[in-house]
Amino acid sequence: MKDSKPARTVYLSNLSLKEAGEKWLSELAKQDLLAPLAGETVPVDDSLHRVTAEPVFALASSPHNHCAAMDGFAVRFTDTVNASEAEPLRLSLASQALPLDTGDPMPEGFDTVIMIEDVDPVSREEIEITSPATPWQHVRTVGEDIVATELVLPENQLIRPVDLAAMLAGGVTGVKVRPRPVVSIIPTGSELVQPGSELHRGDIIEFNSRLLAGMAAEWGARAVRHEIVPDDFEELKRTIADAAQNSHIAVINAGSSAGREDFTMHAIRELGEVLVHGVRIRPGKPVVLGVVDRTPVLGIPGYPVSAVLDMELFTRPLVYRLLGRSEPARRKVSARMPRKIASGLGAEEFVRVKVGKVGDNLVATPVERGAGALMSLVRADGLLRIPEDSEGVKADQTVTIELLKELDDVKNTIIVLGSHDISLDILASELRKSYPSLTLASAHVGSLGGLMALKRGEAHLAGTHLLDEKTGDYNISYIQRYLGDNVGLVNLVFRQQGLIIAAGNPKNIAGVEDLVRDDIIFINRQKGAGTRVLLDYKLKQSDIDAVDISGYEREEYTHMAVAAAVKDGAADAGLGILAAARALKLDFIAVATERYDLAIPDRHFDSDMIQALLSVIRTRGFQDRVMELGGYDTSQTGKLVGER
Structure with a gap:
């Protein structure tokens, strides 16, 4: 066969x-x-956003008769020439001045309109005026807007609401459009x-x-x-x-x-x-x-x-x-690329980027580069093209970005880089609900990566939970070491970190000490992540060498990715937050309660956008939604850590 x-x-x-x-x-x-495709005729009422297949000419004038442009009285201008402030002129309502409203057709033989506010009704039979009228004042003459046979729309015109109205005003009820x-x-x-x-x-x-x-x-x-x-x-x-x-x-x-x-x-x-x-x-x-x-x-x-x-x-x-149309071009802007992007020779690469206005400059940050990363399309604000004969972009290089969103939306985006936490997703939702013009865009580069991003001017704030092994405190020593004193630290949450394990704990894992067992495969977080710092601290406390843990070098970038690896059986355990374990119905062994803060440089702290964000963080609505996730403490949420 x-x-x-x-x-x-x-x-x-x-x-x-x-x-x-x-x-x-x-x-x-x-x-x-x-x-271009041959045209088909559709009712004008159904033609919005269609493309004309031939020119559209008016079949009737608009207006099609002389009509009043104002509420008032129709008169003959010759009857008004002697009116003045010194000698007001009276006109008969029976024969010289006829009342009419805006849009009414002009009576036969009358050629001007006096606005109602310019007359004095002296009796039921007469009005009085104090200035002469000019011919055709306040009168819309035949064809003032559209003259019959006039071109209303050219061929290949995308029909807008105003175009639809103009065709109808010109007596056109059917229009030939491209299929x-x-x-x-x-x-x-x-x-x-x-x-x-x-x-x-x-x-x-x-x-x-x-x-x-x-x-x-x-x-x-x-x-x-x-x-x-x-x-x-x-x-x-x-x-x-x-x-x-x-x-x-x-x-x-x-x-x-x-x-x-x-x-x-x-x-x-x-x-x-x-x-x-x-x-x-x-x-x-x-x-x-x-x-x-x-x-x-x-x-x-x-x-x-x-x-x-x-x-x-x-x-x-x-x-x-x-359709007979030219392709609309995307808006292009210049932006600073704070970090180096490597790209292989021999292929033109399209890199999805987040774009935000940080300080006085537009700053671009790459999002996930995998061809299967659907959410990178959701998160991207623009595209960076890297030519096939280039090996990439140097740090701090100015690049051209093709925007996928409106520039105003980009400028109203708050960029947070650093450690991942599910509460940031809730914060983004609550911010958009309270301030529809603002967007919170987050990218997960680890706590230390977030602080470095602030140092390079890539972001407005950074999520961080870096444990200082010497003091047992979080974040402050790292910020002083890398950023100095010009940074405000605001608590977002306290949260439970622990081992995320399969439902029912089939491997009978009791704690960190079990990670060295031959039958346990671990999934780690990336270098620079606060969770990895915490893990290394706990391993040190238990006198465990990382080389003895199978999977220690395997890395994921979010708590949910760690949980997903456990859920799918790719790993037996990973360190992460309770909310991630609950989201995928996994078991959890608590290891520590840690403080997760937002580091905000002073140059951004008092901006309208950041103050709006802080106001949302301090609302009961945001805090209640976070508490529903489990494993969180919001008693200090929105409060300054130390002094500013």
């Missing part, structure tokens, strides 16, 4: 982004696949399950199609999400062929690389033509660009960060061209 699976293939091409983009668009243009390009999104992979399904080991929730469809809709397309296609070559070909018949663009998500079950390139090649396979970008290299049945077809990676980038780079231009 013939094997229906194609042979494994390496990348057919490995073009630069510029080369791939030019080849993609030029080949599609040669096949006449980028021409929304149909973009088919095809999720692939036998491991995928729909959201809400019962999850089994190896299952992956299918969310990419919703993400990609949302992007297409934002650009003006109509996205059609297909059902999940398993790793079956023939079924994939049938689905692609159907999408090519019924859409303007088809996007296959996952299976675009060169692995054992990466069928996308082979399917496109059998059905049509592969133009590009592999682009020198990071993330997003394994992209496939081709044509099937005169339809552009793209194969993009399954990792969400790669998928989003390839969708932006190679699908977005097609949608805008089919």
Whole structure:
């Protein structure tokens, strides 16, 4: 029996982004696949955010008759020429001055309006005026706004609310617009399950199609999400062929690389033509660009960060061209990059960054760089492009950032770097609720990393819980050592730290002393984390050498990541907070109660943003939500530690 699976293939091409983009668009243009779509007529009432397919001309004038621009009296200006302050003039309400309201048509033979506040009603039959009127004063003449046959909107105009109103005012009730390009999104992979399904080991929730469809809709397309296609070559070909018949663009998500079950390139090649396979970008290299049945077809990676980038780079231009529009450019800003970023030669890298205004400067800080880090897309404020012939960015280098958010939102972002704590997530939520214009953005670099970030001017504040083994106190000695005295220290919480272990404690772990057992695998926090400092202190107290602990060198960056490793069986124990253990229904062995503080440099302490944040920290609402997590003490929350 013939094997229906194609042979494994390496990348057919490995073009630069510029080369791939030019080849993609030029080949599609040669096949006449980028021409704006022919128009369809829709009611003007339904045309908001559509694109005009031809010029729109007024069918009627607006106003279509002379009408009053003010409340008052319609008069003939020749009847008013002798009026003056010295000799007021009286006009008959029966024949010389007719009352009317704003918008009323002008009576036949009358050519001006006197505002009601400029007349004196002397009787039921007469009014008195003290100055002459000029011809057509306070009168909207025929066509004052729009003249019949006048151009209202050009071709390829994105219809705004004001455009909709102008068409209706000009007598236009139907408008020819570009059809929304149909973009088919095809999720692939036998491991995928729909959201809400019962999850089994190896299952992956299918969310990419919703993400990609949302992007297409934002650009003006109509996205059609297909059902999940398993790793079956023939079924994939049938689905692609159907999408090519019924859409303007088809996007296959996952299976675009060169692995054992990466069928996308082979399917496109059998059905049509592969133009590009592999682009020198990071993330997003394994992209496939081709044509099937005169339809552009793209194969993009399954990792969400790669998928989003390839969708932006190679699908977005097609949608805008089919709509007859130019792609809107993102705003670019200059920002300081306080820390060094290494990047490998040979691929243009797109680095997601947080951006905030710290002092007088915009400062950019990289977020997670993994292609599968979905939350890095949520947290990112901008993109930094590192050219393929560059090895990265030097510390304190000024770089150009493409903003993913409005600049005002970036400027209203409070950046906190340092140790991870779940209460920071609650604080971010409560801050946004009380101050909708403000955002708290946190990145987890460890307590010591947070203090160093303050020293480099990367953040407004840092979360820290560094234990001084000599004094038994927290944070103060480290701040004095690295930052000096110009820092305020505010307590956020006291919290329980301990060993997070599997539910039911199947390994019968009793304490830190058991970590040296041969059957125990540990998961650690990164160097510089306060939790790791605490662990080393406890090991020293128990006279335990770290080299005797299996897994001591394995590192995670958050308490929840440690808990997840234990939950999944990748580790038997890890040091973390009680709230993380409770969140994943794990057991917990208390080791210490520690103080978690916020270090705030004096230059930021009295700013409106920081004072707003402190006001939220001191609310009962925030503190009650923290206490509900378990393992916290908020009796000192919001209070200064020592003097400022």
